[in-house]
Every structure is written in C-alpha cells, then in structure tokens.
Amino acid sequence: MTKIVIASGKGGTGKTLVATSLALTAARASPCTLLDADVEAPNSAIFVKPELVSHIQVERLIPRVDAKRCTHHGRCAKVCQYHAIAALPTKTLVFEEICHACGSCAVQCPEGAISEEAVSVGVLDSGWAARTLTFIQGTLNISQAMSPPVIRALKQHALKLGWDAHDIVIIDAPPGTACPAVEALKGADVALLVTEPTPFGLHDLTLAVEVARDMLGLPVGVVLNKSGDDDSIIEIYCHAEGLPILLRIPLDRHIAEAYSDGIPLVLAQPPYQAQFHTLLQHTIRLAVEKKL
Numbered sequence: 001m002t003k004i005v006i007a008s009g010k011g012g013t014g015k016t017l018v019a020t021s022l023a024l025t026a027a028r029a030s031p032c033t034l035l036d037a038d039v040e041a042p043n044s045a046i047f048v049k050p051e052l053v054s055h056i057q058v059e060r061l062i063p064r065v066d067a068k069r070c071t072h073h074g075r076c077a078k079v080c081q082y083h084a085i086a087a088l089p090t091k092t093l094v095f096e097e098i099c100h101a102c103g104s105c106a107v108q109c110p111e112g113a114i115s116e117e118a119v120s121v122g123v124l125d126s127g128w129a130a131r132t133l134t135f136i137q138g139t140l141n142i143s144q145a146m147s148p149p150v151i152r153a154l155k156q157h158a159l160k161l162g163w164d165a166h167d168i169v170i171i172d173a174p175p176g177t178a179c180p181a182v183e184a185l186k187g188a189d190v191a192l193l194v195t196e197p198t199p200f201g202l203h204d205l206t207l208a209v210e211v212a213r214d215m216l217g218l219p220v221g222v223v224l225n226k227s228g229d230d231d232s233i234i235e236i237y238c239h240a241e242g243l244p245i246l247l248r249i250p251l252d253r254h255i256a257e258a259y260s261d262g263i264p265l266v267l268a269q270p271p272y273q274a275q276f277h278t279l280l281q282h283t284i285r286l287a288v289e290k291k292l
C-alpha cells in the first residue's frame with residue numbers, strides 16, 4: 001500500500017483538483033481509498049460524487065468540574081500542558097477550544113471533582129464513489145475549533161474499513177502547515193505539494209517542504225498548478241532543493257470552468273488521464289525509493 005498525501009502551504013492552489021483526479025485514475029487500475037481530511041471545508045465529494053452509506057459522530061471527552069467537590073487548590077491547572085484549565089480562587093474553568101482531551105486533569109484531581117463528558121466535534125461520512133473507490137470524508141462541527149481529533153478519527157475509521165488492503169490511499173490534506181496539515185501528513189509514504197508560480201506560491205511551498213520533508217522526513221514531489229509562460233520562480237527553487245516537478249497543469253479557463261462545475265479534470269479533459277497515470281507512477285516510485 002502507498003499512502004499519498006496531497007498538501008499545499010495555502011488554500012486555493014488546486015489540492016482537491018489533484019487529489020480527486022489522482023484518486024479516479026488510481027481506481028481505474030485497482031482498489032483505492034480517497035480520504036478528504038480538509039475537515040473545515042471538505043469538498044472532494046463535489047467532484048467524485050460518492051454514494052454515502054455511513055454517517056458516524058466523532059466525539060471528544062471534555063472535562064467537567066463539579067463545583068461542590070472542587071477545593072480550588074489548582075493541581076489540574078498545573079498538570080495541563082495546554083493551559084486549558086484554570087483554577088481561580090472561587091471557580092475552576094475549562095477552555096474547551098484549546099483542551100486536547102488528554103484526561104490528565106481528571107486523573108490528577110485528588111478530590112475526584114472532574115468527570116469527562118463526550119462532546120460531538122465532527123462527523124465521518126463514508127461510501128463509494130465507484131466500484132473500486134472507497135471515499136471517506138471528515139467534517140468538523142461549526143462550533144468546534146480543533147480539527148486534528150476529527151482527522152485522527154478519519155484515519156482510524158479508514159483503517160477499520162480496510163484501507164490497508166488497498167494499493168493506493170490518497171489523502172486530501174487541510175491547507176497550510178499548522179497542526180491539521182501535520183496530522184494529515186503523519187504516517188504517509190509520500191507527499192505531493194501543490195503550488196503555483198507566484199511569490200506567494202513559492203513562500204507557501206517553502207513552508208510545506210519544511211514540514212513534509214524536513215520535519216516529517218517524507219519524500220516530496222511538486223505539482224505546479226496554473227503553470228504559464230514563466231514558471232522560473234518555482235523551477236529555480238525546486239532545482240536548488242532537488243525536488244521533482246511531477247506535473248504541470250496550465251492556467252486554462254476551461255479547467256477553471258470544469259472545476260467550478262464540479263467536474264474532475266480527468267473527466268473534463270480525458271487526455272489528462274495519461275498525465276495523472278504518469279504522476280501516480282512517479283509518486284509511487286518516490287515512496288518506494290525512500291523505503292529502500
């Protein structure tokens with residue numbers, strides 16, 4: 001099995017365009033799983049149009065303080081490495097938005113004043129987009145700020161559904177280089193970083209390379225979207241860093257129109273099927289070479 005994460009240093013670079021066409025291409029040859037881990041704004045389903053047959057809640061255990069039992073001595077606040085609980089002289093407060101649900105405060109409270117309540121933080125929807133394409137997407141609840149638990153649950157759910165039996169797993173990661181993107185990249189075999197030939201594109205690609213290659217040790221390939229007459233800003237950087245540019249997608253009004261209509265690139269323009277097939281082969285090779 002090869003786990004390929006499609007990532008980018010910022011949103012709007014064409015990550016989903018690449019992930020969906022790559023998944024449809026892979027599924028033509030053998031069983032493939034596509035995970036939409038962009039849980040704050042999942043939109044791969046618009047393109048692959050899955051039949052969703054399962055809908056499950058993702059929950060986190062949030063501490064609740066019993067004011068009658070709390071003696072306000074502050075041990076919980078001392079053990080919380082995320083500063084998500086504060087013991088004031090008359091009240092102990094939990095800041096749910098930054099609580100990592102680690103459970104330490106409940107374990108360490110000598111008065112037994114902390115219980116844990118399951119709170120829904122998101123949902124997982126799964127089904128099939130084609131006979132050989134399993135599709136699973138995570139969606140963060142609107143009121144929630146922490147997406148990594150939903151991404152973790154998404155990957156665990158995919159494992160339960162048997163992603164390890166599939167030849168190819170493609171993960172559409174959240175944009176950026178913060179914790180959600182790192183969560184999606186963890187455990188991957190290879191990262192495809194999608195960028196565009198602009199100063200912003202270069203800046204964000206540089207950050208994404210630092211996370212995927214330098215921090216997580218993944219082999220990295222680059223997909224250059226909105227390619228034009230002068231791609232030198234990205235070419236010079238990739239050459240200096242030894243990063244292969246595996247696919248160029250031109251700045252083309254017809255591609256943008258198909259995207260806005262929810263049509264995958266390989267279906268809107270079938271000649272791209274061969275290019276995505278080549279992209280898949282080169283990406284797998286990067287992963288295999290790293291393992292050798």
Ligand code: SF4
Pocket residue numbers: 065069070071072073074075076077087092108109110111112113114
């Ligand atoms: S450790 Fe328990 S008793 Fe002490 S302040 Fe925290 S909740 Fe209250």
Ligand code: SF4
Pocket residue numbers: 063079080081082083084085094098099100101102103104105106
């Ligand atoms: S569960 Fe963990 S992160 Fe949340 S408040 Fe308690 S110690 Fe802090």
